[in-house]
Amino acid sequence: DAMVIQNPRYQVTQFGKPVTLSCSQTLNHNVMYWYQQKSSQAPKLLFHYYDKDFNNEADTPDNFQSRRPNTSFCFLDIRSPGLGDAAMYLCATSTLRETQYFGPGTRLLVL
Amino acid sequence: AQTVTQSQPEMSVQEAETVTLSCTYDTSENNYYLFWYKQPPSRQMILVIRQEAYKQQNATENRFSVNFQKAAKSFSLKISDSQLGDTAMYFCAFNAQGGAQKLVFGQGTRLTINP
Numbered sequence: 698d699a700m701v702i703q704n705p706r707y708q709v710t711q712f713g714k715p716v717t718l719s720c721s722q723t724l725n726h727n728v729m730y731w732y733q734q735k736s737s738q739a740p741k742l743l744f745h746y747y748d749k750d751f752n753n754e755a756d757t758p759d760n761f762q763s764r765r766p767n768t769s770f771c772f773l774d775i776r777s778p779g780l781g782d783a784a785m786y787l788c789a790t791s792t793l794r795e796t797q798y799f800g801p802g803t804r805l806l807v808l
Numbered sequence: 809a810q811t812v813t814q815s816q817p818e819m820s821v822q823e824a825e826t827v828t829l830s831c832t833y834d835t836s837e838n839n840y841y842l843f844w845y846k847q848p849p850s851r852q853m854i855l856v857i858r859q860e861a862y863k864q865q866n867a868t869e870n871r872f873s874v875n876f877q878k879a880a881k882s883f884s885l886k887i888s889d890s891q892l893g894d895t896a897m898y899f900c901a902f903n904a905q906g907g908a909q910k911l912v913f914g915q916g917t918r919l920t921i922n923p
Contacts, residue, residue, distance in 0.1 A: 730911075739899055739913035740853075787853065789911075794903065796843065797911055799853040 700724070701800035703788050709806045710778050718773040718803045720788030729771040730797065731763060732787040740787055746771060747793070775805075783807045810835045812902050814914035821890055822922050828875075829885045829917050831900030837861075841903045842876065842883045843911075848896040856898070859883065887919075895921045 702721045710716040720729065727748050732740035744753045746765045760782070762774040775782055785804050789797040812833045821827045833842070844856040859867045859876050866874050871888045887894055900914040 737897070737916070737918070739916055742910060794841075796841075796855055796858055797903075798855070799845075801852045 701788055701790055701798055703786075703800040703803050705803060706801060707804050707806070709808060710775075711808050712779065713777045716775050716778055716805070718775075718786050718788075718805070720771045720773070720800055721769050722788075722790045722800075723769070724790055724798065725768065726790035726792050726798075727768065728791045728793065729765060730789040730791075731761075731771070731773045732789065734785040734787055734802070743773070778805070778807045780807050810837070810902050810904065810912045812900055812912050812914040814898075814900055814917050816917045817915070818918045818920070820920040820922060823890060823892060825890055826886060826888050827890055827919065829887075829898055829900075829919065831883045831885070831914055833881050833883065833900075833902050833912075833914075835881070835902065835904065837904045839904075842874075843901040843903070844872070844874070844883075844885045845899045845901060846894075846896045847899065847916075848893075851896075853899075857885065890921045892921050892923060895919060 704719045730745040731743045734740040743757045765771045785802045787802045788800040791797040840861045842859045846856045847853040857869045875884045897916045899916050902912045
């Protein structure tokens with residue numbers, strides 16, 4: 698089945714230690730998104746790629762970076778995680794201006 | 809800027825009952841999409857139903873249907889014959905057809921189906 702896959706499902710890191718979260722998709726969608734979701738809140742868009750065109754949200758901290766080496770993969774890099782970055786990170790994909798399909802998420806814990 | 813408001817933070821009904829979740833939105837766009845997403849506890853966010861603004865007919869997916877009132881900017885979700893598996897956080901979301909690829913979410917409604 699076509700799907701959005703996120704690895705790992707759970708990630709524990711230390712304060713200030715860089716961490717990378719991974720997203721892959723078999724849907725062949727040209728848009729990929731990264732959201733941050735804190736407990737009982739709505740997802741907050743961090744950035745998205747339309748093909749290789751990177752679009753950053755104005756309020757996304759510089760601590761968050763992203764890479765999309767090809768259509769199938771997208772990475773979220775957190776350069777120096779703080780305690781406030783502990784959250785669920787959701788990857789989603791879509792075709793242009795169509796329905797977004799979400800992955801299962803990666804829960805990040807910062808110690 | 810577009811905003812989406814869900815005025816019911818929590819709801820609780822008995823199994824087999826019908827429940828309606830409210831959503832209002834604000835936009836100056838004429839062409840857009842509206843969605844209801846479901847996020848069960850510790851599980852994946854999945855699409856429940858989608859409505860294109862240009863369509864007057866309300867979308868329906870099995871036990872799930874919407875009441876889309878474009879002039880009132882209202883988009884409620886009705887769940888008929890509710891089941892225990894419907895227990896989840898429900899998010900209403902908006903996406904303008906033109907412009908940025910941004911999905912604007914409401915604050916969510918936590919729905920509990922009781923046996």
